[in-house]
Amino acid sequence: MTESNNHCGYAAIVGRPNVGKSTLLNRLLGFRLAITSHKAQTTRHTILGINTLAGGQVIYVDTPGIHQRSDNAMNRYLNRTAKTALADVDLLIFVVDALSWNSEDEKVLTLIKQVETPTILAVNKVDRIKQKERLLPYLSELSSRHHFIEIVPVSAKSGRNLDTLQELVLRTLPEAENFYPDDQLTDRPEKFFAAEMIREQITRRYAKELPYAVSVEIERFEELSGLYRIHAVIWVEKAGQKGILIGKDGQALKEVATQARKAMQQFFDCKVHLELWVKVKKSWSSDEAALVRLGYGES
Known part of the structure; x- marks a missing residue:
């Protein structure tokens, strides 16, 4: 434990394809680091996004979407890359679509339960919900599926509630000195x-x-x-x-x-x-x- 109460560690953003993981990463960092599109499997590599804050450093790990197809080498590579990240980080941010849960979400949750890494559930795209009263029962149902540290409704597109998410991520990470220089943004060339x-x-x-x-x-x-x-x-x-x-x-x-x-x-x-x-x-x-x-x- 450090005297400065500085928090630092790795937080992987995980989920099935097309739930907005890369958009969320870009919003949290405040600049476009990861490419985005409406097509599933746009992300093919893990990308570190380093965010140095007043209370420490969050090293976000953007991952490919975990999916059920394994019919070729690329699909197997994408799943292998994402699964490796689950066990190699201090914290998971599990991203799901608001009011939408399917078998691929269930597959991701099964993998999360296997590694027992502390997990925050980020329910994305809440800005699209017109009938807000439908959200509370959905959040309650999700809370029964796993012991999440917290469930945070967010909108990666609009930035809604991302300050709350980022503060929660930082204080959940271990107390440690920063791993990277304050001006470094990523590990990729x-x-x-x-x-x-x-x-x-x-x-x-x-x-x-x-x-x-x-x-x-x-x-x-x-x-x-x-x-x-x-x-x-x-x-x-x-x-x-x-x-x-x-x-x-x-x-x-x-x-x-x-x-x-x-x-x-x-x-x-x-x-x-x-x-x-x-x-x-x-x-x-x-x-x-x-x-x-x-x-x-x-x-």
Whole structure:
């Protein structure tokens, strides 16, 4: 126990796909660290978001959504990554949708019970509920499912009740000195975020045509006198998917590059020169070796 009563530790944000985990992380940090879209399984890696506060430091761990599919190597990787985080942290923030509980939520709760990590339940998207009187019975029903430290209704989109959640998270963490320098925001390198911002644009634009068949590999990342020069390959699984991404006269790919470059310039706070290529590698998401080469093998 420290004399300064400083709290510090790891808090994993867990839940099934599409409950708003990455949006919640971004709101709690006060800046966009994790990419978001309405498509399930947008998050593919654990990402640390370091939030240094007056009373200590919360190291948030954003995780892929835990789901029931395990039909290919990518799905197994996503579940393995999320499950590993459950046991390796000081605290869990279990995110669920308001008034919506399904079998995947139940699967997450089963895993939480196995690791016995202290858990806060964050009931997200309460801003969407028009009949507020329906919320109280739902919260009461959830409280009977597990001994949660506390159940906190929140809206990651509007920011509602997030101050309460963050204060609760901080005081629940162990007393310890800060693990990271006060100005450090994440453990991931800039190269990682460059790839994620390209993938975000693709996921948002082609959610129906290219659900999970896209990965981005940064082949060149150089800083030259205040300019970032970035060359990236977008990997797809079929020639038809390559055609969709490139578009007529290359216009679709140009638009992805333009929007990704704008996002990078805001994130990196410098000018960015971005060049993209699209290549085909058949069934890469089902190939364990290909996943490792593309950066999905660390979990």
